[in-house]
Amino acid sequence: MTDTRPNVLFLLTDQERADLVEPGGLPVETPNVDRLRESGTWFDRAYTPTSICTSARASLLTGLYPHGHGMLNNSHEADAVRTELPAGLPTFGELLADAGYENGYVGKWHVGQTKGPEAFGFEYFGGSDDHHDELDERYRRYRESLDADVGSETIEDAVYADDGDEEMLVSGTTSLPPEATRTYFLAELTVDAIERRAEGGDAPFFHRTDFLGPHHPYVVPEPYASMYDPADIDPWPSYAETFEGKPRAHENYHRYRGVDDFDWETWAELVAKYFGFVTFVDEQMGRILDALERTGLDEETVVVHAADHGDFTGSHRQFNKGPLMYEQTYRIPLVVRDPTRETVSESAAFVRLHDLMPTFLDWADAEVPDRTHARSLLPVLAGDEPADWPDSVYAQYHGDEFGLYSQRMVRTERYKYVYNGPDRDELYDLREDPHELRNLAEHPHYAETRRELQATMADWMDEVDDSLRGWAPKTFE
Template identity: 30%
Template sequence: MARPNVIVIMADQLKATALPIYGNPDVRTPVLDRFAEESVRYDLAFAAHPLCTPSRVSLWTGAYPHDHGVRTNEAQAPKSRDNYLRQFHQAGYRLALIGKNHCFGSEDLALFDEVEEFSHRGRTHASDARDDRFRSWLNTDAEFDRLWHAHPTPVPQEECPAARITEEASRFVRTAAEPFLLWMSLPEPHEPYYAPEPFASMYDPERIHLPEGALEDDTAEPVRRRLYRELCGFDDMDEASLRTAVATYYAMVSFVDSCIGRLLDTLTEADRDKDTIVVFLADHGDFAGERGLMVKCNSLIDALTRVPLVIRIPGIDAAGDTVADPVSLIDVMPTVAHIASVTAPTGSRGRVLPGLGIPTEARSAVFAEYGAGSPPMTYDQGVSRGHAQRDQLRPLLRAAEAEGRSKMVRTRRWKYIYDPMDPVDELYDMEADARELHNLAADPAHGGIVADMRRRLLDWSIRTEDAEPTALYFDPGDFSPRVEPHYAPFGA
C-alpha cells in the first residue's frame, strides 16, 4: 500500500474484557464487533504502563517508561526524545490530534496541522455554550467526588466530549489532504462515570454479571491495592453502588462504540476506507468491578494493563484473525510505520506485530511497570495521613503511585509482578485463574516459575536501560581521546 492514511482511535481507561470481542456477554458494541471481523484482533495486548501519560508516550516513542523517562501523569513526551509523530511529519503526513492529549508538549503539538483538544470536561480551548452546559452539570454534582459514583447525564449525547470529538474527527477525514495521520483520542470510559441517553438506560445494574471475586475480601492483597481501597473508601461501597458503577461504565463503552461507528461511516462515505489503516486501542484499563474496585491504582493486574487492540489494514488476507501471542502497545507504531515506509525514531524498541503477513519475531512475554522511584508509602503511613487529611486524598494517591519501580512480566499462561517495596509478590496462572484471585508467589511448588519470571524481568531491565547513550570522552571507533576527562583514569 503506497503511503496509506492512518487513524489511531484511542479509548481512555478501557479494559479488554469490557468488550464482547474479548468475552464479555453483557456489553453491546455492534460497531467493534463488525470492525473486528474486518481486522486483526490481538487477544493479549498490554500497555507498558497503566497510567495515561506514560502509556501514551510509550505508544508514540515505541519505548518503555523507564527508557523514555515519563513515569507519571504530570510529565510530557520529552523534547529530547524522538517519536513517531515527528517521523510521520518529516515523511510529509498531515497530522491531526482531536480529543484528549495528555502526552505531547507545545513543541510536538506545533507539528500537528490541526489540534482540537478535549478533556473529560469538554473542549480545552475555544469552548462554547455546549462545553459550558456540560461542565456546569459536572461541577454541580458533588457526588462525583466518590470515585465509584455514577449516573445518567441530562446533557444530550451530542454535547458530550466523545460525540464532539467524533464530529471534529469526521470533518477532518472528509477534508484533509492525503496522506494524513489522525489521532482520535476519546476521554471515555474514564471516570467520572456518566452516560447520556439512550446508553444510560441500556444496562440494568441488577442483570449485569459482576467479575468473579468482586465482593470477596482479599487480605493477602499487596500494600499498594490495600492502601488504594482504604484511602478511597471502597470498603464503604455496597453491591448496589458497585453494580451501578459497572453498568454505567458499560454504557460509556457502548457510547464510545457508537462514536467509532460514526467515524468509520464517514471514512467509507468519503471513499477513504480502502487506503486507510485504522487502529483501535486503549491507553490502559479500569478495575470496572474487579476486586470490588473501580478506576485504577498502582497495580499491574490484567484489568489495568490488558487492553483492546484491533487493526484494520485494507486488502490484508488475515482479516478476521485473532493473534494469541502477547504483544505490547509499543509495537503498534513500529508496525504502522513499516507499512507506511516511515523511518522509526531513534530509541524505538517496538517490533512489527505478528499476524499481518510481515516477517517479525513474536514475543514470548510482554512487560509493564509502575512507579517513578519515590520512597515507599507504608499502609499505616497512608491510612493515618488519609484519615487526618481527607482533603489530601489525591496528593496521597499520587504519592502512592510514584513510589518504587514495580514491574510485571506476562506470558500466555503466567503473570508475575515484582515490587521490592511491597512484601507481597504476585504470581498467577492465567489459564486457571483469569481474574488473578489466587496468588501463587509464596507457594514453594511454584518456586521455579517465580525464578524464571524474575530472570525474564532482569534480562528485560538490562536490555532496555540507558537508551540515550552517555557522552564519551573517546572515539569508539579508534578509542582516541575526544576531550580531556574530568578525572584521571585507572588511577593515573
Template identity: 25%
Template sequence: MSLRPLSDIMTRSLLNERPYPESHLNALRLTLFCFARFGCLAVVCLVLSTSSSAEERRPNILLIITDQQHAEMMSCAGNKFLNTPAMDSLARDGIRFTNAYVTNPVCVPSRISMATGVMAGRLGVLNNGVKASVPAEVDNNSLGKLVKRAGYDTFYGGKVHMCPELNPPDAGYDEYFKDQRDALPGACIDFIERKRDRPFFAVASFINPHDICFAYSAYKGKSIKGKQSVAHLFRQASEMPTEQLPPLPDNFRIPELEPDAIELYSKANAVTPAGTMRKVYDERQWQIYRWIYCRLTEQVDRHIGRILDALKRNGLDKETLVIFTSDHGDMDACHRLASKGRFYEQSVRVPFLMQYKGKIVNQVDANLISSGLDLLPTVCDYVGVDVPKGLLGKSLRPLAESKDIDHWRDYIVTENHTGRMLRSVDFKYCVYREGDLRESLVNMSDDPGEMKNLATAPEHANTLNKYRRYLKDWITSSGDQDAESFALAPDPRVTN
C-alpha cells in the same frame, strides 16, 4: 525542447502529483531520458507499472484511542452486557489482539509511550502528575513528527494528557482539535473528507469511558457538574431491578495472598477512592458501577461509528489502516476494585484492533504485544520510514498480515511507581516496592482471574526464580535502573 523540462512535465503528469520515494523518481527520470533519446514510450509504461506494483500506495492511517477501557469491554470480546457495533466491525474485518498490555496502567505514561515508543519510566514518568525529561532524540522522533516527515497530512483530535513536548502543535500535527467528546467525530470527519494529493494520519483520542471515574461521586450525592457527570446514569441504574444490571465478575473476590502494595497505594482522597469503595460498596453498588461503565463504552462506540461510516461513505475504507486501542483499563469490580493503576488484567490489558481491508484478514491473535512499545514501529512500517534506533517494540504488521514468524517474544513488561509486572504466555509475575509480601506469581493458563498467588508456594520456587531472572534480564536490556532498587535477586540455591 530541453531534457529537464520534459522530465519535469512528464513526471508531474505521470505521477498525478502524488509523492513517490526519491529512488523511484530517479528511476523514472532515467526512463524519461531513454524516451527523449530513443522514443521508447513502452519503456516508460513498463517502469511505471513495475514501480506501482513494487511500491504500493501507502495507506491513510486512523488511530483511535479511548480512555480507561479494558480488553473485555467490547461485545466482540464476548461481553454480553454492552453492544459495540463499531468496535466489532473493526474486529470482524481485521485482527483482534487478545493479549495487548499497556506500558503503564495510567494515562500520562501510557500515552507518552504510545507517542514515543519509549518506556515512560526512562523519561522519569512512572505516574500521572510527574514531569518528563524528554531528550531531543526522542522528541524529534515522536509519532507525529515521524509521520509528518514521511509526507502525510496530520491531525490530532481530543485528549492529549502527555508532556509539553508532545502537545500536538509542537509534535508534528498540522491541525489540533481540542474537544474530546461529542464534537470530535465531526472535526475528524471534516479532516479526512478533504481532497488531498497525499495520505493522511488522523488521531481521534476520546475521553470515554473515563467518566466512570466519577461514579463514586454520584454514589455519594456529590456529582460534579458538566459533561463528565454520570449522575443521570447513576440515577437510572439505581431505579433498575438488580437482575437487569450486569452480574458480578467471576473474580469479584479479593485474591489469596494479595500483595500488600494493592492496599498501601490506595489513596482515600483520589477521585475514585478504590480502597474505600472496596470496603463500603455492597454487591448492588458494584453492579451499578458496571452498568454505568457499559453505557459510557457504548457512547464512545457511537462516536467511533460516525468516523468509520465517513470512511466508507467517501470510499476510503479500503485505503485506510485503522488502529484502535485504549490507554489503560479499569478494574470494573474485579477483586472488589475500581479505577486503574494496578497490575491486574482489567487494569493493564486493553483492546488492540487493526483493520486494513484487503491486507489484514480476520483473525484473533494471542501473541503478547505492548501497545505503548509496538504502536510506533507498526506505524513506521506502514508509512515507510525507519524505526528510530534503540526502541524495544516491534512492528505488528507481520502478525496482522499473517506472515510466518519463527518466534515473537518471551514476555512483556508493565511498569509504574508501585513496581513491575512481567507477563509471559503462561505466567504473570509482579514485584512491588513496599510491603511484607512483595511478589505475586499467577498461572494465567489455569487461573485467568488471578485468584491465587503462587509466589510463596514451595512447589513453584523454580518458576518464581525463572521470572526473577527474566526481570533481571529486562533491567539490563532496557536500562530500567529504577527497578534495580527493588527487584528481588534469583535464589542461587534454586536451579531452573
C-alpha cells in the same frame, strides 16, 4: 507519481477494558468495534506498558517504556516527576510528518503541561478537557451553538467516592442530549477532518482521535445511562478479593480511593454506567467509520482501535487503576483493519501499546529509530510471526499520587509474576486462577516456576535497558 502509502486512522479510548470488546466477551453492545474485528485483526494478548495515562501515552509516542522517556507519572499532578516529554526523543508524529504525512489530532493529549500535539508533528483540531489539557475552548463554543451552555447541565443519579478530603464524582446521568456531549463532539471534529481530507491533495494522512471515555466519571446521556440494568450485572469473579497474601498497597489503595464502603449494589450501578459509556463511545466510532465509507476513503485507510489502559470498575473491589498489575487494567483492546494487505483475523502474539509506534512508521515506509523498546506489528498482522517474537510481555509501574514506587510485571501464557520492591511479590497461575485471587509467590510448589519467571524478568530488564536491571534481580532469591 501517486503516493500509494495508506492513510491511518487511530481511535484511542481512555480506560477501556479488553473484556468488553473481545470476541465472545461481556454482553456490552459494541457493534462498531465488532465491525472492525470482523474485517480486521484482533490482538488477544495486547498490553499497555504501564497503567497510567501520561506514561502510557508517552510510550505510545516514543516506542519506549516509561523508564526510557522519563514520564513516570501523570504530568498534570502536583507530584509529576516530569511535566514535559524530554526534548530530542523521536516521536511518531514528527517522523510521519517528515515522511510526508499530513497529521491531524482530536481530543485528549495529557503528555505535558505546556506542549501539545502541535509540538509533535500534528495539526490540532480541538476537543481537550481543562482538567488534563487546556488546549482550546472549542467545545464550549460548540455547546453554545446548540443552546446547551455549560452552566445548564445537571447530573442525576450521581454517585460519589469519599477519600476523606473531598467527594469525587464517579458516575451519573447528564441532562445534556448526546449531541451536546464532548464524546459526540470529538466524533464531529473527526468527521469534519475526514471530509476535509477527502477534498484535499494526494498526500496520505494520519489522524488520531483520543476519546476521553470511558474514563470516570462515568457520566453519560440517555438512552445510554439506562441502557444496562444494574440488577442484571453479576459481581465480577475477582470481586471475591480478600487482599489476603497480597501486597499491603492493594488494601491501602482500596481505602485511599474512597470506595471501601461500596457494596456490589453500588458497583453494579457504576458498571452499568460504564457499559453505557462504552456503547456511547462505540456509536461515535461508528459515525467516524461511516464518514470514511461515505467519502470513499475506507479502502485506502488503515483503522486502528486501542486503549491506553483498562479500568477496574469494581474488579478486585478497586476503582480506577493503580499499583495493582491485574489483567483488567493491563490488558487492552487492540484491533487493526488494514484493507491494503492480507491479514489474519486474530493473533495470540504478545504485543504492547507502544508497538504501534514503529507500526505506524512501517505503514509510512519511514525509518524506525534505533532506540526503541517496540517492534512493528506488520509481520504479525500478516500471520508471519518472527521466530524471535517474545513469548511473554513486560510492563512497568512507577507510581501516581498514591506514592512513587517500582513495580515490574512479566506475563507468560500461563503465569504472571509481579516484582514489588518494598513489599511481597506476586505470582498467579492464570490457568488455575484466571481471576488472580491467590498469590503463589511464596508457595513452595511454585518455587521453580517463580525462579523461571524471575529469570525471564531479568532478561527483559536487560533487553530494554531497564534502570532496575542492576538491582532487582539481586533481590529475587
